[in-house]
Amino acid sequence: METKLIYQALNEVEADAVAVVLFEGGEGLPQAQTWIDELRSSGEFTGKSAEIATLHQPQGLKAKRLIAVGGGKKDKFDAAVLRKIVGTVVRAVKQKGVRKLAWMLSGDNDTVTAEAAVEGAILGNYEPTMNKPSSEAKPLESFALVAPTHLAELEAGLKRGVILAEAQNFARDLGNQPANLMTPTIIAQQAQQMARDFKLDIEVLDRERMKQLGMGSLLGVAQGSDEPPVMIILKYQPEAGVKADGKASDHLALIGKGVTFDSGGISIKPAQDMEKMKYDMCGAAGVLGAMRAIAQLKPNVPVTGIVPSVENMVSGRAQRPGDIVKSLSGKTIEVLNTDAEGRLILNDAITYAKRLGCTHLVDAATLTGAIVVALGHVHTGAFTNNQEMLARVLAAAKEEGENMWPMPLDDDYRELLKSAYADLANIGPRWGGAITAAWFLREFAEDTPWVHLDIAGTGWLDESAPNLAKGPTGVCVRTFAQLAARWA
Numbered sequence: 176m177e178t179k180l181i182y183q184a185l186n187e188v189e190a191d192a193v194a195v196v197l198f199e200g201g202e203g204l205p206q207a208q209t210w211i212d213e214l215r216s217s218g219e220f221t222g223k224s225a226e227i228a229t230l231h232q233p234q235g236l237k238a239k240r241l242i243a244v245g246g247g248k249k250d251k252f253d254a255a256v257l258r259k260i261v262g263t264v265v266r267a268v269k270q271k272g273v274r275k276l277a278w279m280l281s282g283d284n285d286t287v288t289a290e291a292a293v294e295g296a297i298l299g300n301y302e303p304t305m306n307k308p309s310s311e312a313k314p315l316e317s318f319a320l321v322a323p324t325h326l327a328e329l330e331a332g333l334k335r336g337v338i339l340a341e342a343q344n345f346a347r348d349l350g351n352q353p354a355n356l357m358t359p360t361i362i363a364q365q366a367q368q369m370a371r372d373f374k375l376d377i378e379v380l381d382r383e384r385m386k387q388l389g390m391g392s393l394l395g396v397a398q399g400s401d402e403p404p405v406m407i408i409l410k411y412q413p414e415a416g417v418k419a420d421g422k423a424s425d426h427l428a429l430i431g432k433g434v435t436f437d438s439g440g441i442s443i444k445p446a447q448d449m450e451k452m453k454y455d456m457c458g459a460a461g462v463l464g465a466m467r468a469i470a471q472l473k474p475n476v477p478v479t480g481i482v483p484s485v486e487n488m489v490s491g492r493a494q495r496p497g498d499i500v501k502s503l504s505g506k507t508i509e510v511l512n513t514d515a516e517g518r519l520i521l522n523d524a525i526t527y528a529k530r531l532g533c534t535h536l537v538d539a540a541t542l543t544g545a546i547v548v549a550l551g552h553v554h555t556g557a558f559t560n561n562q563e564m565l566a567r568v569l570a571a572a573k574e575e576g577e578n579m580w581p582m583p584l585d586d587d588y589r590e591l592l593k594s595a596y597a598d599l600a601n602i603g604p605r606w607g608g609a610i611t612a613a614w615f616l617r618e619f620a621e622d623t624p625w626v627h628l629d630i631a632g633t634g635w636l637d638e639s640a641p642n643l644a645k646g647p648t649g650v651c652v653r654t655f656a657q658l659a660a661r662w663a
């Protein structure tokens with residue numbers, strides 16, 4: 176889809192449809208008042224958030240349709256609301272003959288407005304049709320933001336929004352592919368292609384190299400699959416001469432769980448819904464998407480993306496419950512449940528990140544069903560060993576409209592991972608499963624500032640939302656890119 180910024184008055188805009196936002200209680204774009212008064216007095220339109228009313232062949236306009244979009248209460252209107260309502264309109268009109276959509280900006284036209292609007296459009300226009308030639312989805316051809324006067328901030332916002340939303344859709348593409356078409360090897364190839372396209376350094380560790388290094392924890396998960404495991408390392412370095420203010424030594428690591436299929440292993444999952452476990456690499460997809468955006472936004476801090484990727488399968492070679500493995504850190508782990516595999520691959524990635532000199536770590540993982548019990552599909556669960564680091568991540572998430580909620584990680588929970596035979600067990604008792612999983616990772620982050628994001632509930636939409644297609648959401652891409660951008 177083409178995205179552009181044009182400077183015109185409402186009556187001059189040529190498009191299949193032009194959308195204007197109107198608020199509850201009367202306020203909206205003055206230019207559209209005549210048409211809108213009619214809609215309001217008829218009772219068809221009140222301005223409630225995401226409400227849509229369409230006027231065909233509106234007199235005096237060049238556009239074929241005028242779409243009134245509810246903005247809700249004006250004092251609650253922000254970038255997150257705008258992103259959502261643009262996506263909702265795009266999804267509503269693209270199946271109804273609209274190919275070229277224009278969107279009137281009004282009021283406070285700053286960078287954030289343009290960015291959020293264009294993100295909403297690109298994300299809403301996305302459909303997972305790559306393996307469905309018979310699909311009748313008809314995406315928009317163009318989305319134009321219309322502003323009354325020229326503003327440099329709008330240009331910047333549009334550019335940034337395109338970068339972020341396309342990166343997020345890239346992550347959604349990775350997550351949508353089924354496990355036969357998105358193996359660890361294919362993820363590595365995709366990462367290599369992306370690194371070439373956006374000029375990032377990349378290294379892919381293979382099984383042999385990981386064996387030499389001593390990543391026994393990751394390799395234990397991988398041993399049951401015929402698909403070889405990989406550890407992908409993507410490096411972004413700010414241009415020479417540019418240094419992060421004051422803290423020139425900061426180095427951010429983004430780590431993403433890349434289990435391309437999670438059968439559970441010998442502790443096998445029930446058949447019901449098992450197909451969904453192709454999404455168990457959505458943390459990895461988020462990291463790859465974020466690195467794609469970071470390569471273009473060029474923040475002032477070095478960022479390393481690390482993706483441990485394996486397939487968790489059942490076979491005669493598969494790891495058994497009770498097996499003890501030795502991680503890269505040297506700590507031994509008793510594998511009480513082979514379905515708690517995410518933490519087994521992430522711990523080696525965390526240790527490796529520290530060895531690469533990363534000073535701040537963030538990981539994203541579809542780690543536990545328990546976080547879905549706790550927070551549903553609304554918030555990502557955020558855990559940390561460092562409140563300052565958490566505050567930075569939450570601030571970035573807020574700016575990007577991604578919901579995250581801080582979870583506890585008190586010492587009392589650590590007791591629950593004790594093992595009689597190894598340094599720690601890979602599961603705790605039934606309750607508090609998202610927290611014991613996070614504590615497991617914390618054991619490897621040790622004192623390095625670290626935030627863990629459990630995206631099991633937010634990485635995937637079971638049903639499409641008004642503004643987004645069903646399936647992988649690409650969550651964390653925008654937050655991670657924003658975190659890096661705002662670091663310095």
Ligand code: BES
Nearest residue numbers: 512514515516541542543544545602631
């Ligand atoms: N990938 C799953 C997490 C998951 C489970 C996401 C269900 C969405 C729905 C993870 O590898 C897993 O299986 N976790 C187990 C841990 C348990 C064995 C301690 C879980 O949450 O059931």
Ligand code: ZN
Nearest residue numbers: 437514515516
């Ligand atoms: Zn599992």
Ligand code: ZN
Nearest residue numbers: 434437455517
């Ligand atoms: Zn898993």
